[in-house]
Amino acid sequence: xxxxxxxxxxxxxxxxxxxxxxxxxxxxxxxxxxxxxxxxxxxxxxxxxxxxxxxxxxxxxxxxxxxxxxxxxxxxxxxxxxxxxxxxxxxxxxxxxxxxxxxxxxxxxxxxx
Amino acid sequence: xxxxxxxxxxxxxxxxxxxxxxxxxxxxxxxxxxxxxxxxxxxxxxxxxxxxxxxxxxxxxxxxxxxxxxxxxxxxxxxxxxxxxxxxxxxxxxxxxxxxxxxxxxxxxx
Numbered sequence: 001x002x003x004x005x006x007x008x009x010x011x012x013x014x015x016x017x018x019x020x021x022x023x024x025x026x027x028x029x030x031x032x033x034x035x036x037x038x039x040x041x042x043x044x045x046x047x048x049x050x051x052x053x054x055x056x057x058x059x060x061x062x063x064x065x066x067x068x069x070x071x072x073x074x075x076x077x078x079x080x081x082x083x084x085x086x087x088x089x090x091x092x093x094x095x096x097x098x099x100x101x102x103x104x105x106x107x108x109x110x111x112x113x
Numbered sequence: 114x115x116x117x118x119x120x121x122x123x124x125x126x127x128x129x130x131x132x133x134x135x136x137x138x139x140x141x142x143x144x145x146x147x148x149x150x151x152x153x154x155x156x157x158x159x160x161x162x163x164x165x166x167x168x169x170x171x172x173x174x175x176x177x178x179x180x181x182x183x184x185x186x187x188x189x190x191x192x193x194x195x196x197x198x199x200x201x202x203x204x205x206x207x208x209x210x211x212x213x214x215x216x217x218x219x220x221x222x223x
Contacts, residue, residue: 099144
């Protein structure tokens, strides 16, 4: 079982719709969760972090965390073509120091104009 | 804003060459990381460092070494490059829980 699992997609949504990206993780003691956006040929860019159960909103982005079910999701409201990218879910490795993260392999999102 | 820079965006080397990849961060972060990213395999941790002169192996350290002589600089060394080390190499730094990435170096080994 992988430490972090994501559906690789591609996920296609029409412009203006809500895009929903999901991630599950295996380590029950994980406490810190992150979403990165990666455009083709570019490096990952941190867009959301979440540490407590529930929702965290930042502009058009909402991160949702459910530790009991071991999943974290990212909702993108009013999706724009510029949101087309690969979204990486990352989970902090609690057993090691230095803020090490496990990364999922990413979900490719395409927003259709 | 955090700024992480890497010495080259693109690099082409020959099999057997010694390769140096440099990473510099300007935010006084204690922790620095080297990853490689390959299609279908995602980001894999090669080495990390939590302080000057301190280094720890990640998940795939074979064929690589690192150096951290100054807090802001973390170098990845391929002692004898091989074709299976062709990849995108990403450096990141972190103070608390969040990691910030440099632009990446796409290395091709012929």
